[in-house]
Amino acid sequence: MTERTRPPGSCLWCGRPVPEIGTGRRRRYCRQSCRQRAYEQRHTTREAGLPEDAVVxxxxxxxxxxxxxxxxxxxxxxxxxxxxxxxxxxxxxxxxxxxxxxxxxxxxxx
Structure with a gap:
């Protein structure tokens, strides 16, 4: 799910709602584990030479x-x-x- 296609306020990794906390930049992931999985996905696709928007x-x-x-x-x-x-x-x-x-x-x- 890309930022352009995901519903506003939902996690980039799993699609669950992302809680609004305080001020500053809007959170993109609902939990640290989702953020970590997204990083691993980006890293793996880059190493494998897959397109950036590929989903494994x-x-x-x-x-x-x-x-x-x-x-x-x-x-x-x-x-x-x-x-x-x-x-x-x-x-x-x-x-x-x-x-x-x-x-x-x-x-x-x-």
Missing amino acids: LTAAEVESLADRSYLVRCAAEDVATAVAEGADAAELGELCAELVTLARDAERIR
Whole structure:
């Protein structure tokens, strides 16, 4: 996620909200560990000769991202099924809330 594409106030590394603390420059990372991972990523891509905006993910990170995407698809299918079966507004509201929660989680790359 680059500074230009990330939502304002979210961590450059993980996408979580970055707390506003005091005055001065706006923080770019939510935690020191995210800042460290971003540094390691920049260093690794530079050494490997990859483009600066390249994203390197481990197999576990790719699998986790695929799993989260699958959960979003399943939740969307649940909403579609409920609509087709004429579910009431309360049930649709619960399903949509779950879908939004899963989609937010799936936005995280790591």
